[in-house]
Amino acid sequence: MRLSLGISTCPNDTFIYENLIAGLKDSPFEWDVHYADVQTLNEMVMAGKLDVAKVSAQIYPQVRGNYRVLGCGGAIGYGCGPLLLSSKGNEFDPNGETTLPGKNTTAALLFKFWYQKNFGDAPRLRYAFFDEVYRGLLAGSVAQGVTIHEHRFTWKRDGLYLLQDLGAYWEQETGTPIPLGIAVARKDFSNEVIEGVESEIRKSLKMAWTRAEMVTPFIQEKAQIEEKNVIKSHIKMFVNDFSEAIGEKGKAALERLWMLSSC
Secondary structure, three states, rough: EEEEEOOOOOHHHHHHHHHHHHHOOOOOOOOEEEOOHHHHHHHHHOOOOOOEEEEEEEHHHHHHOOOOEEOOEEOOOOOOOEEEEEEOOOOOOOOOEEOOOOOHHHHHHHHHHHHHHHHOOOEEEEEEHHHHHHHHHHHOOOOOOOOOOOHHHOOOOOEEEEEHHHHHHHHHHHHHOOOEEEEEEEOOOOHHHHHHHOOOOOOOHHHHHHHOOOOOOHHHHHOOOOOHHHHHHHHHOOOOHHHHHHHHHHHHHHHHHHHHHHH
């Protein structure tokens, strides 16, 4: 069976899915892989263009008529949320513009959750791809913006200022882990196909954990950053037990997020 798969080029995705993409022994599937920024993947799934994809958790209420959540392959965890950064100083300007990494990303929703709780009115926003947000912060053309993925580990080195850890705020306010991303598959697939896809993802992940090198040339080539130690830190933070099985805590976090995104 030939299926289309959409994932980002971020190390947590390439770590989980590398072996699946390369082809697992006796696999019933062949994969046409699309690599894209998470906002682009969100838009592709909202348009029904992918069979299986890793997307922002917050979009699920918009696509649940056509897709179902897989029990593995996503990104949920503790201490791994997006960061609100500034290029100017330690003070957040609630009247200033904030740049977010895509309109439909969980990072955007977590920022709005924090802003609403603290300031009440509507924030001034603009949207860009996640790497453009960070480049803008480094160049000073973005005064304040939300950063995700590998750049969570480089802001201090690069002289930026942390205004708010949005993931820590979510954990504090909700008591649940941070539901960043989920894997989804078309709802019209049979249970046999869905279970087969989940089995492939879990096999791929298990193989990744048991190999000698955590960071392979494939992962390094796709990553938006070159430092191997940063890539390792990224994988260790975002790939965890929830990646293999969402579980009850993961489900509770997703339900809480979906309630917020439906408001």
